[in-house]
Amino acid sequence: MDRIPILKVGEFLLVSVQVDMHDRLALTLQDDLTARIVADGARGVLIDISSLDVVDSFIGRMLGNIAAMSRVLDAQTVVVGMRPAVAITLVELGVALPGIQTALNVDSGMALLRKRANATAPSAGS
Amino acid sequence: MDAAQGNKLNQILRQNDGRVLTEWVQHQVSADTFRGDLVSENELRELSRQLLAAIRDALARGNASDIDAAEWTDARELLKTVSATRAKQGFSPSQTATFVFSLKKPLFSALRAELARDPEALADALWTTTVLLDKLGLYTTEVYQQSRDELITRQQGELLELSTPVVRLWEGVLALPLIGTLDSERTQVVMENLLTKIIETGAPIAIIDITGVPTVDTLVAQHLLKTVAAARLMGADCIISGIRPQIAQTIVHLGVDLRGVTTKATLADAFAVALDRTGAKVSRADADGSS
Numbered sequence: 001m002d003r004i005p006i007l008k009v010g011e012f013l014l015v016s017v018q019v020d021m022h023d024r025l026a027l028t029l030q031d032d033l034t035a036r037i038v039a040d041g042a043r044g045v046l047i048d049i050s051s052l053d054v055v056d057s058f059i060g061r062m063l064g065n066i067a068a069m070s071r072v073l074d075a076q077t078v079v080v081g082m083r084p085a086v087a088i089t090l091v092e093l094g095v096a097l098p099g100i101q102t103a104l105n106v107d108s109g110m111a112l113l114r115k116r117a118n119a120t121a122p123s124a125g126s
Numbered sequence: 127m128d129a130a131q132g133n134k135l136n137q138i139l140r141q142n143d144g145r146v147l148t149e150w151v152q153h154q155v156s157a158d159t160f161r162g163d164l165v166s167e168n169e170l171r172e173l174s175r176q177l178l179a180a181i182r183d184a185l186a187r188g189n190a191s192d193i194d195a196a197e198w199t200d201a202r203e204l205l206k207t208v209s210a211t212r213a214k215q216g217f218s219p220s221q222t223a224t225f226v227f228s229l230k231k232p233l234f235s236a237l238r239a240e241l242a243r244d245p246e247a248l249a250d251a252l253w254t255t256t257v258l259l260d261k262l263g264l265y266t267t268e269v270y271q272q273s274r275d276e277l278i279t280r281q282q283g284e285l286l287e288l289s290t291p292v293v294r295l296w297e298g299v300l301a302l303p304l305i306g307t308l309d310s311e312r313t314q315v316v317m318e319n320l321l322t323k324i325i326e327t328g329a330p331i332a333i334i335d336i337t338g339v340p341t342v343d344t345l346v347a348q349h350l351l352k353t354v355a356a357a358r359l360m361g362a363d364c365i366i367s368g369i370r371p372q373i374a375q376t377i378v379h380l381g382v383d384l385r386g387v388t389t390k391a392t393l394a395d396a397f398a399v400a401l402d403r404t405g406a407k408v409s410r411a412d413a414d415g416s417s
Binding site: 079080081082083084086087088090091092096097102103104105108109 | 317318321322324325328329330352355356357358359360361362
């Protein structure tokens with residue numbers, strides 16, 4: 001079965017989604033990612049969706065869930081590289097992903113994660 | 127019969143050419159719809175002469191009814207030019223059509239003079255002439271409408287292009303000065319332009335300036351919020367600036383929730399915030415470190 005690879009970069013996890021996300025794949029990713037966060041003690045998760053042409057409301061909610069779960073496990077989530085068409089579609093669908101942080105590309109996403117990780121005192125998150 | 131009628135008409139027209147033309151021009155000049163400010167009598171005479179010649183030409187070739195046929199090409203072209211020019215000059219449709227319709231009177235009196243002794247032929251000739259001139263007159267109205275439509279479509283396109291420029295203010299700071307009323311179609315273009323530019327330049331901050339937007343209703347506010355939300359999903363922050371006092375009041379009265387969005391009164395304020403966020407600092411070259 002397909003799996004989306006999860007790469008460890010320092011104290012962060014990097015997920016680059018490069019195939020069309022179908023629902024099962026998204027659920028598998030959710031399982032794998034939460035397991036990895038716990039196993040590696042990761043402080044942050046960076047999800048790169050720059051190669052995704054289509055994101056439906058289910059995947060959108062999935063991203064929201066992943067972010068919420070990571071927060072519970074004390075890891076920040078940043079979604080990077082969303083395409084304009086995808087962003088417009090999600091907004092039209094009413095999926096605003098309020099709990100998710102976003103950045104334009106992996107570079108600025110990483111910078112954001114580092115800043116956040118440095119800033120997090122015991123009272124983590126927002 | 128058609129060809130015969132055409133020939134007869136042509137004959138009568140040729141015999142009375144000068145008189146019909148003079149009467150026609152006089153008739154046009156003295157009519158209420160004459161626009162002496164836009165077209166001179168000489169021009170009118172020249173146009174009338176050309177049209178009369180074109181009509182005679184078509185009639186001579188034996189076609190007195192079907193103005194879409196090849197024989198009428200010259201007349202159609204002439205009328206098209208006249209209508210298009212008049213549409214641009216600001217003539218009304220009826221003023222434009224009167225150019226053709228006013229030919230009826232002189233033409234009819236010529237027919238009456240020629241065919242006075244043959245009432246049946248006169249009736250036939252009158253009927254053919256009326257139908258023909260009606261068609262030509264309607265044709266001018268059609269062309270008039272067409273050229274108006276083209277004008278409007280072109281202007282709409284130009285407005286759309288003109289009003290959605292995305293400019294780069296600083297490294298990592300984009301600005302989108304909005305001018306004019308925002309409708310759904312324009313917002314879509316604006317949104318797409320902005321998001322594409324954000325990707326192209328990798329700018330994390332965009333300022334949407336609405337100084338030039340005359341009114342903000344719930345729909346416009348909704349559109350703005352959507353744009354901001356989409357930009358945020360892509361990882362860019364939007365600042366809305368140029369909110370005039372009345373608009374601030376309207377927004378609050380309408381109950382639009384702008385709490386999630388940074389708003390500033392002027393573009394300068396928004397720019398200062400943007401610079402601050404990108405970590406840039408602007409200071410006077412000769413000042414000694416005062417802020």
